[in-house]
Amino acid sequence: MTTIKPDRRSILKAGAAGAALAALGAPHIANAQAATLKITTWGGKWGEIMKGDLLPAFEREFKCTVSADQAFPFLPKLQASPRGNPIYDVLHANSNEQWKAVEFGIVEPKVDPKNVPNLKDVYPYAINDKIAGVSIFTSGIGLGYRTDKGLGKPTSWKDLADPKLAGQRGGYLIPVNSLGQAHLMMLGQIYGSGMQDLDAAYKALEALKPIKLFDFTGQMEKALLSAEVTMGVIHDSGVYRYEGTPEPVDFALPSEGVLALEQVLTVTPGSKVKELAYAYIDYMLRPDVQKKLAEAVWYSPSNTKVQLDAKYDAKLFNTPEKVARLIQPDWKWYNARKDAIDLRVTRILRG
Amino acid sequence: MSARPDAGHIAYLAVNGAIITFLLAPIAIITVFALNPTPYISFPPVGISLRWFEKFFSSPEFMGALWLSLQVAVVVLVLSMVIGGLCALALARGNIPGSRVLTAFFMSPLMLPAILTGLALFQLYLLLDIGRPVWGLIMGHTLVAVPYVLRTTLAVLHNFDRRIEEAAAVHGASPARVFFEVTLPLIRPGVFAGGIFAFIVSFDQFPISLFLVMPQGETLPVVLFNYMKFDLDGAIAAASMVSILMAVSVVVILEKVIGLKSYVKL
Numbered sequence: 257m258t259t260i261k262p263d264r265r266s267i268l269k270a271g272a273a274g275a276a277l278a279a280l281g282a283p284h285i286a287n288a289q290a291a292t293l294k295i296t297t298w299g300g301k302w303g304e305i306m307k308g309d310l311l312p313a314f315e316r317e318f319k320c321t322v323s324a325d326q327a328f329p330f331l332p333k334l335q336a337s338p339r340g341n342p343i344y345d346v347l348h349a350n351s352n353e354q355w356k357a358v359e360f361g362i363v364e365p366k367v368d369p370k371n372v373p374n375l376k377d378v379y380p381y382a383i384n385d386k387i388a389g390v391s392i393f394t395s396g397i398g399l400g401y402r403t404d405k406g407l408g409k410p411t412s413w414k415d416l417a418d419p420k421l422a423g424q425r426g427g428y429l430i431p432v433n434s435l436g437q438a439h440l441m442m443l444g445q446i447y448g449s450g451m452q453d454l455d456a457a458y459k460a461l462e463a464l465k466p467i468k469l470f471d472f473t474g475q476m477e478k479a480l481l482s483a484e485v486t487m488g489v490i491h492d493s494g495v496y497r498y499e500g501t502p503e504p505v506d507f508a509l510p511s512e513g514v515l516a517l518e519q520v521l522t523v524t525p526g527s528k529v530k531e532l533a534y535a536y537i538d539y540m541l542r543p544d545v546q547k548k549l550a551e552a553v554w555y556s557p558s559n560t561k562v563q564l565d566a567k568y569d570a571k572l573f574n575t576p577e578k579v580a581r582l583i584q585p586d587w588k589w590y591n592a593r594k595d596a597i598d599l600r601v602t603r604i605l606r607g
Numbered sequence: 608m609s610a611r612p613d614a615g616h617i618a619y620l621a622v623n624g625a626i627i628t629f630l631l632a633p634i635a636i637i638t639v640f641a642l643n644p645t646p647y648i649s650f651p652p653v654g655i656s657l658r659w660f661e662k663f664f665s666s667p668e669f670m671g672a673l674w675l676s677l678q679v680a681v682v683v684l685v686l687s688m689v690i691g692g693l694c695a696l697a698l699a700r701g702n703i704p705g706s707r708v709l710t711a712f713f714m715s716p717l718m719l720p721a722i723l724t725g726l727a728l729f730q731l732y733l734l735l736d737i738g739r740p741v742w743g744l745i746m747g748h749t750l751v752a753v754p755y756v757l758r759t760t761l762a763v764l765h766n767f768d769r770r771i772e773e774a775a776a777v778h779g780a781s782p783a784r785v786f787f788e789v790t791l792p793l794i795r796p797g798v799f800a801g802g803i804f805a806f807i808v809s810f811d812q813f814p815i816s817l818f819l820v821m822p823q824g825e826t827l828p829v830v831l832f833n834y835m836k837f838d839l840d841g842a843i844a845a846a847s848m849v850s851i852l853m854a855v856s857v858v859v860i861l862e863k864v865i866g867l868k869s870y871v872k873l
Contacts, residue, residue, distance in 0.1 A: 294822075300837025325822040327829050328836070333818060336730045343733065474839040482647040 292321045293532045295346040296330040298519075301497075305552045314539055320532055334362050334524070345527040346536055347389075352434045354388040354520045355587040363389065363522035371534035374541035374559060379579050381516065382558040386584040389522030392540050393555035395491035396573060396582065397435055397515035400476070404504040405486050413446050413510045416464065416487055423466045426476050426488025430605075431598040435473060438515040438585050439489045440601065445583075446512055452589060454597065462604050469605065480505050491517050493554035496571055513583040514573075519555065634851060641844035659841030660848075669846060671823075672830040677853070679741070679826065680809040683748040687805035690749065691756025692798045696790075698757075699764040710761070714754045721751060721814035729818035739821040747819050748809040755808065756801030763797030803861060807854050 297306050303326055311322045325333075325344065331353050337343035339362065347354070347363050357363040367383070367390045369375040375383060375390060382391040399410045410416070416425050428436030440461060441451040448456020468485055470476045477494045479485040481503055492514075495507035521540065523533045539545060546557035550564060556573035557564075564574055573579050590597070640648045644656035663669050694713055698706045716724060728747045732739060771793070775785045813828040820829050831846055 298837065299833045302837070323822045326833055327817065327820055327822075327825050328833060329817070332726070333729065336726060336818075337733050341733075341736070472836050472839070474835060474837055478647040478839045482645070482649050 290319060290321050291529050291532055292323055293346070293529055293536055294323045294342075294344045295325070295536065296344055296348045297324045297326055298348070299326045300553075302549065302553050305549055310539075310545060310548070314536065317539075318532060318535055320529075322536075331357060335360055338526070340526045341528070342524040342526045344524055345529055345533040347522050347524065349520060349522075350434050351387060351391070351516075351518045351520050351584075352437065352587045352591065354522055355591055357522065358388045359588075359591065362524060364525055365389070365522075367521075367523065367534070367537060371531075372538045372541065374538050377543075377561050378541065378558040379560055379576070381579055381582060381584060382518075384584070386586060387518065387520060389520050390537060390541070390558070391516075391518035391520050392537075392546070392558050393519040393550065394558065394573060394582065395493045395517040395555055396509060397438055397489065397491050397517050398510055399487055399508045400480050400490035400495045400505060401487040401508060402480060402483060402504055403506050405483075407486065409506070410487060410508040411511050413442060413512055415510075416489070417460070418487075421487055423468070424486040425464060426468045426470060426479055426485035426490075427464065428476070428489065429469050429471055430601040431594075432471055433473075435489055435491065435515075435517065436469075437590060437594075437597075438517070440597070441585050441590065442512075442515055442583070451583075451585060454593075454600075458600060458604060461601060465605070467605075492571070496554040499567070509581065514581050516582040516584045518584070637844045637847045637851075640841055641848045643841060646840040659845035662840075662842045663845040663849065666842070668830060669827070669842070672825055672827040673846075673849070675741075675824060676810055676827040679745055679748060680806045682745050683752050683809035684802050684806040686745070686749045687752040687756045688798050688802040691753045691801055691805075692760050692794065694753070695757050695760035695764060695797070696794070699761060699767075710757070713757050716751045717754045721812075722817070724750065725815035725818035728815070732819070739819055739824075741821075741824060744816060744819045744826070747815045748812050749805075751812070751815065752805035752808045755804035756798060759801035759804070760794055760797035763794050767793060799861065803858060806857055810854065811850070 297303060306324065311324060314320075315322055330344070330347060330349055333343055334347060334357065342362065347357060349357070354363065358365045365388050367375065372390070378390065381387070381394070399413070399416060401407060401410055407418075407420075427439065430436040430440055440454075440457050443460040444453035444457035445451045447453075447460040468479065468488075470479065473490060473494050476485065476488050476490050480488060480490070480495070481498075490507070492507050492509075495505055498505055521537050523530060523537070527533050541559050543557075543559050543561045543563070546559045546562045547564060549555060550557045550562065550572060551568050554568070554572065556579075562574065563569075564572060568574075573582060636648070639650065639652055641659055642655050642657070643649060643652040644654050644658055645652075697703060698710050698713075703709060725747060728743070728750075729739070732743050737743065772785050772789050775789045776782075780788065811828060812826070813832065816826045816829050817832075820826055825833070827846065827850065831843055835843055
């Protein structure tokens, strides 16, 4: 057996190597002392407020670090990460994606009010059976239109089918856009027996041709501004943000109801910092936080105690009466049929 | 007597003109959008403004992403040239059994959809519990950039006259000296041509970056994609212009420093 006797030089070498390793490892040790909450969040103006103001305040209050991922796609990344060590602790997504995440078992379907005290103050729609997790804000999906084209203010979803709008109406690539998917369900409601009447919805979609289709709501917004589209399906915040500018665009709430586009938060089952995750959801539901974001991006707050400034108060869904106009699609039902729907609508819109 | 152009020549010019228009039209549209003050594409433009460039250059998010993309692309350029160049030498000279299979193996990242490569690397990093470090992003970009250097260097080596190396050796040059003073200068056009591709592939890389960027450490294409979902204004066009100018600048600088004319032969 060989015996190794350490000499002075080897001890010095080992010491130097150890010091180097310690130096490399030091940031890990320093960071390990503060818990890190991994979340997803939107970009744009929302992201500016979050990163510039709200997240630093949360970090100070809860003595933690928040790692906010703004790079889509969130769901595939969460799916690909180990269940026991998920890449996110809190998933912020729209309702359709949250339901998919629930089906995959990668987020908790509900949030316990014991963990999130502010849940007691939210409108019922924010935590009902149509929502996985909790909806912290919502937008209303209705009709955006140009006010300089001699059209009257639309009052019904049927106004989008006006023959005068042929080639001037805007919709979405339904397989990739939840507004397009929600609108398809609404067509079933308007022209058929209900939101699940797909045959009526397909027929009504066919009748909307020729229609300009977009991937993102941002594109629809610009198409309205540039008059490429005269009327299109869009969420209220995408139009209200031009309030006070000379842009000749406005938003109409169809009499049959407005589709809800919810901003939903859920917690991942494998999160190692669940208390912090719940604290974050509670924080996002605080009236002051809700007011700040609602007025920055024109989203309707879920907390009933939020007092908005007059111009926001006049338009956002912030009273029980206004909230009653919101129609929440059944995303669980839709997701179960999504592949077949995608095939069918692609054929309709391509033809 | 002046020669009348024949129909064939006119058709040839027309087809070439159409191809050039097709290639350059997107750049023209981006230029119009970037310089137009309206927050949407409008034609004819209502004026000329640098407001979108100002927005781009004053945004810490865009600037951070641009700087990161540049840093990553430079490291990828160097790594790809070293790895791709050495691989090409080994494959062309090493008498390695199964060198054709190995060449196909090294080229395989180009056969796979990059989004799958990105997803696979993302899962691997998570399984190894190393998170999403910048060096992981660099590794991902290098994986798809190496085949470009490999291919261009192999092309040079294919036409390489080995008698030049033998002559140097006969005159007493050591193997290292032969490599640095004879082989390397001769394969340099292939290595650098591949390096330029590697830089551009990395700088514009989207599908792999989509999975491998870390929060607050996003590359420019990823930041632009996410920005576009919320704010589709001229800042996107300004960023595109900057990207194009950046890529052109790299080619121009390499032309000045190294001379690219010889690479045209490749």
